[in-house]
Amino acid sequence: MIDARCSCGALSLSLPGPSRLVVACHCLDCQRRTGAPFGVGVFYPADAVTISGTPQQYVRTAASGGKVRNYFCPDCGSTVYWQADNLPGMIGVAIGAIADPDFPPPIRSVFEQSKHGWVEMSGAEHFQQGSVAKRSR
Structure with missing residues (x-):
């Protein structure tokens, strides 16, 4: 099992182990959510994740609609996980909440139309908009 948690430890997730479905997202919403040039999440089936603590929720409309x-x-403000309508039954977990420098790297890099020019994502599939149009190299 792997643990993911917020900065203060009041909100935590128990995960079944490493997952290969690791995605770097460069959309403006992920940039604003993380305060970084991109967000990185790992995805798990919701029924395989145990959540401890009481989170606060913020709902937004994605580029997909x-x-x-x-x-x-609600105590320290750390975003730990998310759920998206376009990935029903899945939970995205912020890699930073896992805090393991040996965690597998992203296999996909999405929304690269808003990727900062100095960011390089080697070894990942590259997409302009989500997972719709593959970026040419």
Whole structure:
């Protein structure tokens, strides 16, 4: 099992182990959510994740038109996980909440039309908009 948690530890997730479905997202919403040039999440089936603590929820409309529900700690403000309408039954977990420098790297890099020019994502599939149009290299 792997643990993911917020900065203060009040909100935590128990995960079944490493997952290969690791995605770097460069959309402006992920940039604003993380305060970084991109967000990186790992995805798990919701029924395989155990959540401890009571999160606060922020709902936004994604570029796809669906809703994304971000769950964060009401005490320290750390975003720990999210659920998106376009990935029903899945939970995205912020890699930073896992805090393991040996965690597998992203296999996909999405929304690269808003990627900062100095960011390089080697070893990942590259997409302009989500997972719709593959970026040419």
